[in-house]
Amino acid sequence: MLVVSTADAEAQAYRGYCLEAVAARYDVVLITPAAPTWEREFITDFAIADPDDAQALTAAGQALAERHELTGVATWTEWYLVQTARLARRLDLPSNSPEVMEAARNKATARTLFARHGVPSAASMTARSLLEAALAAETIGYPVVLKPAARAGSIGVIRVNRAEELPDGFEFAAAGARGGIESTKVLVEEYLDGPEVSVECVTHRGHTTAVAVTRKTLGAPPFFEEVAHSVDAGDPLLDQVAPVAAAAIKALGITDGVSHVEMRLVAGRPRLIEVNARIGGDMIGHLVHLATGVDLSRAAADTACGQAPELTRTRHSAAAIRLLYPSASGTLTHCRLDDAFAVQVPWLEQVTFQRTVGDTVVLAPAGDMFSARAGFLITTGPTAEVARARAAEALRHVTIQVEPGPGAAPAK
Numbered sequence: 001m002l003v004v005s006t007a008d009a010e011a012q013a014y015r016g017y018c019l020e021a022v023a024a025r026y027d028v029v030l031i032t033p034a035a036p037t038w039e040r041e042f043i044t045d046f047a048i049a050d051p052d053d054a055q056a057l058t059a060a061g062q063a064l065a066e067r068h069e070l071t072g073v074a075t076w077t078e079w080y081l082v083q084t085a086r087l088a089r090r091l092d093l094p095s096n097s098p099e100v101m102e103a104a105r106n107k108a109t110a111r112t113l114f115a116r117h118g119v120p121s122a123a124s125m126t127a128r129s130l131l132e133a134a135l136a137a138e139t140i141g142y143p144v145v146l147k148p149a150a151r152a153g154s155i156g157v158i159r160v161n162r163a164e165e166l167p168d169g170f171e172f173a174a175a176g177a178r179g180g181i182e183s184t185k186v187l188v189e190e191y192l193d194g195p196e197v198s199v200e201c202v203t204h205r206g207h208t209t210a211v212a213v214t215r216k217t218l219g220a221p222p223f224f225e226e227v228a229h230s231v232d233a234g235d236p237l238l239d240q241v242a243p244v245a246a247a248a249i250k251a252l253g254i255t256d257g258v259s260h261v262e263m264r265l266v267a268g269r270p271r272l273i274e275v276n277a278r279i280g281g282d283m284i285g286h287l288v289h290l291a292t293g294v295d296l297s298r299a300a301a302d303t304a305c306g307q308a309p310e311l312t313r314t315r316h317s318a319a320a321i322r323l324l325y326p327s328a329s330g331t332l333t334h335c336r337l338d339d340a341f342a343v344q345v346p347w348l349e350q351v352t353f354q355r356t357v358g359d360t361v362v363l364a365p366a367g368d369m370f371s372a373r374a375g376f377l378i379t380t381g382p383t384a385e386v387a388r389a390r391a392a393e394a395l396r397h398v399t400i401q402v403e404p405g406p407g408a409a410p411a412k
Helices: 010-023 038-042 054-067 078-091 098-105 107-116 130-140 163-177 238-252 284-292 296-304 384-395
Strands: 002-004 029-032 045-048 124-127 144-148 158-160 186-190 196-204 207-218 226-232 257-266 269-276 318-324 330-337 348-353 375-381 398-404
Touching: 002 054, 002 078, 010 038, 010 284, 010 296, 029 054, 045 054, 054 078, 078 098, 098 107, 098 238, 107 124, 107 186, 107 238, 107 269, 124 130, 130 144, 130 163, 130 186, 144 163, 158 163, 163 186, 196 238, 196 284, 196 296, 207 238, 207 284, 226 284, 226 384, 238 257, 238 269, 257 296, 284 296, 284 318, 284 375, 318 384, 330 348, 348 384, 375 384
Parallel strands: 002 029, 029 045
Antiparallel strands: 124 186, 144 158, 144 186, 196 207, 196 257, 207 226, 226 318, 257 269, 318 375, 330 398, 348 375
């Protein structure tokens, strides 16, 4: 089994559980931009290559294929979906086509496909300039959401309530869009007013199973930073949103793999935001495993290798994650958990700090999730309500303090 992965600081914190789960079933070989460190105990071989360099990626894949009998290739990194699909084609391994992955990555293309296949979605128009954005916003009607066509993690996503806010909003979205690979365009979209959820799905040979619903908590507007998630195996919403998620996946042409399908409930009805053709970030796959017993990492590997995934629920519980942010941008002076509290509560499943004292953290609009988060904590419970309440309790025992810098961003 070949995995294409990043080598950034967040890889171990947020994707380590994926590699560990896959390695428990498969012999894993890795392509990564830098020499493996923590990954070594989970892999049998590796090659160093920048996945954005098509020639280098192909050479690394072919070198590993000569040394090992590869059965499949997968990535859980948003930025590498198209590159990994191209590599699979070159190595003659099972995969969704690069064109399908490009459609999933490019939100403008995805919106067109959703409309063509009758999937309820947001009205959307592409804008290459502030003037085009203004015309689109007048056509759609305020408030609108501006976002990069091909980014992730809520980077560059902002709500604009009236015309006077549009210039600053467009510049914020355009700055985020400049880092896009498949597209550097900005989308102007209808604001979907309602609670946000995601549906965690597994597709095998064209048949999609909705495994779980993730309930989301967002930070303060106008940004869409996700600050908390919860998964409940008994969530009654699953039956309602599953058909729309499956229809969106089918509209994109995805036949195999794990998808993280984001939507909002508008007047109680699901409307599509986007389909991410990989395991959800923010440890959502781990929450699903804690709540239901279904291992999405294993399912991703199984479908990549042409095998039927095991989706039988073995647990009926709930789990929640709280993402940790400082109150303002600046230099971290304290970042810790009360150890006395931690040893008293078995439901505190994990606490991870990805920053240390002395690090600089930068909140939106100057920063994003990669520059702002200090870490996360995960709690469990018999229901999502209990798990969320426990997360709130645990948060009171976490200390994150900063020495604000010039122009520090306010609290979320």
